[in-house]
Amino acid sequence: MKVAVVGAGAVGSSIVRELAGHGHEVLVIDEKPDAIGRADLRNSGWIVGDACDPAILREAELEQMDVMVAATGDDKVNLVVSIMARSEFGVPRTVGRVNNPKNEWMFDQAWGVDVAVSTPRLITALVEEAVEVGDVVRLLNLQSDRATLNAFTVPHGHTVIATTVGEVPWPQDATLVAILRDGMPIAPTRDDVIEAEDELFFLATGDGEHQLQVLFSR
Template sequence: MRVVVVGAGAVGASIARELLSHGHEVVIFDEKPEVIGRSDLRGAQWIIGDACELSTLREGGLEDTDVVVAATGDDKANLVVSLLARSEFGVPRTVGRVNNPKNEWLFDDAWGVDVAVSTPRLMTALVEEAVEVGDVVRLLTLQTGGASLSAYTVPHEHPVIATMVSQVPWPPDVSLVAILRDGVPVTPSGDDVLEGADQLFFVSSAEGEAQLRAMFTTADRRPHEDPAPQG
């Protein structure tokens, strides 16, 4: 796979390093000539220049690129790069780094962004996912189609425990894609029985996520056992 990474800062360099280690062809754009030749990024092709300029992007061969990662520390630059990659070069997939959470609403299909990655939001989500048992937490937004990846940790004594996956009335536009149980990922089947402390991962639409949250909230409020008879 051919990947263009725009921005050779800490984030961009880390992404490029991982991609190189996985055997991908990596092209790195940056405006600073001194970044060339980093020992940890050997094997990458370097383009020095402003990636917001069409001439610079052409030099990097974006028309033959599979993925563009706009990873600079400037949200405006990341939006422009994503838009040019999609509209001018037809790049199939774009990933945009969101530096300021207030700008996250801009990173959508209108600006050519398929996946918006907000480090502050992701860190917050991971913290919440770790401590907020019993709440649906959004981990990642996929702008194409408005889908998102969410997680839910099943509380102990929750009514859904001991229920097979196929018997749970999941909302429309919600897909259970994985179960993390005792640190081991499980690909869910209809016969799998849910247990307390299971971490459930879903891909859903925005409406489906809201319905999923409502479903778990309603279920959690149901009495776990019949009240004792009064005499």
């Protein structure tokens, strides 16, 4: 997979290292020449320049990328780069970093963002997941808020314990995609039996998320 990462700060550098380590072809765009060392580009390409400049994106041959990640610390830059990547270069998938949660409402497909990742909101969700056993916790918004990734930790004594996945009346608009048990991920089948302290992960629409809350409140 060919990926362009805009921004070689701490977040962008980590993304670059992970993607390159997984064998993807990564190109980094950053306007600061000294960012190259921080990004650890031994296995990646790089361009020094302002990613808001269409000429820089043409130099990067953005139209050949499968994914563009806007990971700078400036929400305005991330939005501008995302909309140009989509509208001018036809990049199939874009990921935008949200630095200020107040700006989340703008990170949607109207601005060319397929997936918005808000670090503050993600940290909040992970904290809630750690302490709010028995509650449905939203971890991530996907596809411009039309779908969400949710987690539910099964508390002791809950009615779903000792039932199989196939026996639970899951909402139509929510799909159980994984079970985390004792730190090990399980791809759920209809015959898997749910246990106390299982972490259940769901992809859901807004309605499905609400229906999960109703289901688990019984």
